[in-house]
Amino acid sequence: SSDGGGGISGGYSIGLVTDTGKVDDKSFNQSAWEGAQDGAANIPASATASYIETEESKDYANNIQLFVDDGAKIIVTVGFGLGEATIEAAKANPDVMFIGVDQWQNEALPNLAGLMFPEANAGFMAGALAGMLTETNIVGAVLGTDLVPPVVFFKEGWENGARYTNPGVQTISTYHPGGLDVAFGDPEWGATTARQALDQGADIIFGAGGATGNGALIEVAGEAGALCVGVDTDQWFTVPEAHPCLVTSAMKLIDVGVAELISQAYAGTMQGGNYFGEVGLAPHHDFDSIVTDEMRDTLAEVMAGLADGSINPMPG
Amino acid sequence: MKPRQKQLLYAGAALLIFVAWMFYTADGPQTTAVLAGTVRAATLLALGAMCGMIGERSGVVNIGIEGQFLMSAFVAFTIASMTGSLFLGTIAGVGMGLVMGWLLAAMAVGLKVDQIIAGTVLNISALGLTSFFYDRSAVGIGKYTNIDLGPLADLPLLGTVFFSRPPLTYLTMALLVLVHVALFRSVWGMRTRAIGEHPGAADTVGIDVLRLRYFNVTIAGGLAGLGGSYLALEAVGTFSRAMSGGRGFLALAVMIFGRRTPFGAYAAALFFGFTTALQNQFQLNNTFDIPPQFVGMLPFVVTIIVVAISGLMGSMRDPAALGQTYEKG
Amino acid sequence: MSRSILRTIAIPLAAVVFGLLIGVVLILSQNASPATAYTALVVGGLGDADALLRTLQKATPLIFGGLAVAVAFKAGMFNIGGQGQLLVGAVFAAAVGFGIDGLPMVIHLPAALVAGAIAGAIWGGIAGALKATTGAHEVIVTIMLNFVAGNLTDWLSANPWKDNSGNNIVARTPLVEDSATIPTLGAVPVGFLLAVVVAVACWLVLERTTYGFEVRSVGHNRNAAQYSGIKVGWIMASTMAVAGMLAGLGGAVESLGVDGRFEAGVNVGLGFEGITIALLARANPLGVIPAALLVGLMEAGASRMQFKAGVAPELIDVIQALILFFVAAPIIIRWVLRMREDNSEQLRLGAGWGQS
């Protein structure tokens, strides 16, 4: 069982602190929140999950502390920005279990698990599919900002993946030119830029960058014959407007990872340090038929290669 | 406009067309993409600038365009997704714009609140309200698609850039002409300019200054409301928090830069859209190996330079009564 | 004396009450409890030493940002550029703060503050100088400079000045040295004290010095100022530089006293809030202090309000807008409270807009 924002008293409680963003951002805050709710539902005791949406990054520590003071047993913090605040809180509160999404742990604390994802692999697989699907041999990417490394990993993986299956492909990619404050919240730019890529021949566009990327997906949806690729979660569910073009999404299974870590934390089996979550491609939904068996075989090979290290998604 | 200025303008326009054509023959798709992106980015700015201009021509500063955009986009999207009709959403967005315009008028004209404060109230309340009431489950219903204008749409370059556009873009272009004619040829326009320059004079010939300002600021809000509808239902197809992203302020700059005339503002908006599309193109092509942050500065730095130079060439004059509340008598 | 003070604060006070009352309606519309929400808001902002510290920390840049707008208003200019000025101030202060070591605090900390102040002054001064020399509208130029500053500081903190320690992947500078860190006295950050001192200094300069007289003259009547021998262009340029310096100082205090470093995207919107603060304070430098404290308190308590009552933190934006509205339209409050009109100077800022 779970509820929305707001505190809880008594019972087994799980708290989630978002990065500066909302639990309905159709992106990583939302998947983490869904994971927290799933995790709460999965554990045997009656548990409740609640969240605080951070308004300003200066409030990270305070927002974590609000849950600590309230007696939360597990606290999920979302985004690399909360990394330091989470470590501090974990050190100060050894009895509380912490899960830090996208937070790399240099040294392992027993009560803090960093949930990491190899974004480049996800991007690579999506790119590999795109390389096979493109008819114009031009694939585009509309991206948040290069200031945020996961976005860079997605992009590099995507381009390399496309080249892997289609050496002659031309990759055209753009980062949002504005500051970090608008880079993920500018769907208008995402849409305009996706159109600019379409107009010069791209027929598959990867939209990676919160609302900005979503704008790109929806724009592509309006172009007959063009395909789009979502990011982070299966955007079939988060951006229904993109159904006409969404061939897959480069997923970080944050919800699965968070729910899993919550179960472990409840069971007392959670290991400190880094925990690697799964990445993968979302189902093709309406476009299942255009992905041939041959393509599926290649994707399986790519996946295996990425897993055993024989394929490097970001050479150089 | 002085004849020499006019000549310069024509010469500049001819040069631009020539350069565009050269690029087009060298690489058609890219040129088309950049110019289409230019026109696209200009629409919202033009609508915002027209909103600002009608207000300022009547003597009322409107720095609340950003809030008007955001609030209207929110309502347009919400109604469209509730009713499943883009058209109804658009109407609702315009309606919200009118309401926002009326609020601005009620504060700045009726209650004689300082105009800058009134605009700021619109901006922060729009940001707060749209986030506060955002329906977490609302789903978009797609967006307006391009309409080809018959054979015109098949013209090389121009076809894609101007004649294969979604409806609100055409509407905006039509409104540019309409507002131009209205401002500079109609009875309403003459009275509007009079109350912005010398409300006392207008008053003494029996023009009800406050009522006309009320009316104009409200109507202008409708234009910003159309901008909000455009943003949510034509440019993007969904709503997201703070999605106007400072474009209301850019529209203000575009309006001043365009000397508070519709065509001037459109030229300024195109110029701005062009630098934006161009810097995207530089990135797409890897033209320069410089960080996107620097390429991204291009539109802003160029605007500063142009504004400074055009200031030197003879500064534009603000309407004389701009920013002042009018007291009868 | 006390009566006239009472009269000055009656309207703002009533405005706050009215804003909160309308907030009650919004909270109820979310099926939440207003009493719980507001209690949480106040406890979150004042409940204990930590809460007070956060309130004061949040108020600090708001004071500087508010001054940056208010001072420019005095010269008849509208500084929408607080955001950019604050960012460059923050990044350059951080750079001096982490880039030099081995200095004693008495030298290092002031040097870092001065670096931020100068960076902000340059950023504001550009707009002022362009206005004075070419007539370029400061509103356009400062809006553009905000974007430029955002990009520039993002780039600086992601590239040459990036923190490469450990596995840091965030666009941010290293932590500033201890010798450049602004200390905290109990629950009171020294940065806040600095802000208060600067606000008082601004007021003194504006009201009691010949420079302030010149600034106000230019703001009220540019022609008369010119007639009386004041160098109008110089006053406009220098006032914008001072305004930028104030915002830059705000950024510096943020880097050196709150965040301990510059981090891209961390100071979003701070500069724009300065506009709200300045307007709430009716462009009076002393009024900026309580206005910033009020807003700082609401922002510090917002998380707790969501946590305890489930009310989205954006509520405080709406309340801020309402308070601003009631402050600016006192006629409504007078009508409700049956107060008599007083002839105190109506707040007029837009009037400066039309001068060119």
Add this chain to the structure above:
Amino acid sequence: MSEVLLAAHNVTKQFPGVLANDDVSVQLRPGRILALLGENGAGKSTLVNILFGMYRPDSGDVIIKNEVVDLHGPDDAISRGIGMVHQHFQLVPPMRVVENIVLGAEPSKRGLVDLEEARNRVVELSGRYGLEIDPDALVEDLPVGMQQRVEILKALYRDADVLILDEPTGVLTPQEADHLLSVLRELTATGLGIVFITHKLREVLAIADDIVVLRNGRVVGETKPAETNESGLAEMMVGRSVVLRVEKSVAQPGDVVLAVDELEVNDDRGQIAVDRLSFEVREGEILGVAGVEGNGQRELVEAITGLRHPMAGTMRIDGEEVTNGSAREISKKGVAHIPEDREKHGVVAVYSIAENSVLNRYHRSPFSIRGVLRRDVIERHAQEVVDEFDVRTPSIAVAASSLSGGNKQKLIVGREFSDDIKLLIAAQPTRGIDIGAIEFIHRRILEQRDKGAAVLLVSAELDEILGLSDRIAVLYDGKLMDVLDAQDADRERVGLLMAGITK
């Protein structure tokens, strides 16, 4: 004829703190000219504003054509045939003449202004009344006399049969003023009634049929030109006897203070406004510069006071070149300046009287020391100015905007005058103020001269020039027409020169 065109009946109007009209009754009949006289603040403008529907009376009635009317705004008055030419022209400067004339009553086709039709009507109208005008000129390009013509045409265009003119001659040459008076006379011949406000007794005696004098909001006298004379009227206005012509001793000119040589100055549009002008002003003399406004006086004064850069030529003060000096440098040389436009340049409206009293020397000791203002010293100084120059105000803490025009002017004069003036530039020093205050200011200017200051007096007011100057320079189209000794000058001669006629 018994018809009353326009009348006020026991009209009372209270402004905060001022009873502007107190039980005032006046009457206007067809074909007649009613002159309203009174000091500044007597309530003349208030009364006509009430008649025109701009203000509503607190009590009493407005009567138009024998009918009590309730005017809700100027449009009510206009539609009943009342036209008004305001003291401050109510024209939109960047719009064309024709647009200004038809504004508010535009001929239109489907919502668009029919400019062709409008132009035709304007041309027809100006032909009919002999008021020539270029319908396509921008109002801001027109000299004031022409602007006034536009105002009159505006009223006639609306078929006015009553014309109200608030101080219409203040800005005209004597010839223009005479012409206006004759136009008004002709208009009355067609049955029009005219209400005419002025401070110039000569005009009243020349043209009025009926005269009503107001003081402190009350009617204090009604008379006819035949029954009175200038000093009678003046006494009625002020309530005491007034010296109409200031006594002045013969000038004792000393060394040259201001020497202007081949000075060339451009106006705001970059056109030559002052055309290679040369003249000198000596200690202890008043050089009057006569001329219709807009003939380069403003640019000349601005150049001399450092507000505008000359294009060519030189200026010297006390032998030292100051051609490109800043306003501050020039004022340091002992130059005082009474600006032509008191609202625009003379005062900062929101500043207190105290602050305004040091606008020209706040930066000097004793008003400030090392950059810090000394409020006590400033306030003491302000009180002295207020006392000595008879500025009527409840306190020195009130904003200058609350002063009437005449009192503002006295404040400015008081501020500018001090013991160490070497050169006084007085531009239109008595414009629009009543004869009591004029007398006062004239005396003060003469006092400065007699203390040895050189005075440059720029005025469009011929009586002022003739009454004060020791020598008279006439400016036309930026050029010096002639410099006359005061003894050789008379209205006729100077008036012709002002119109650019040398014969």
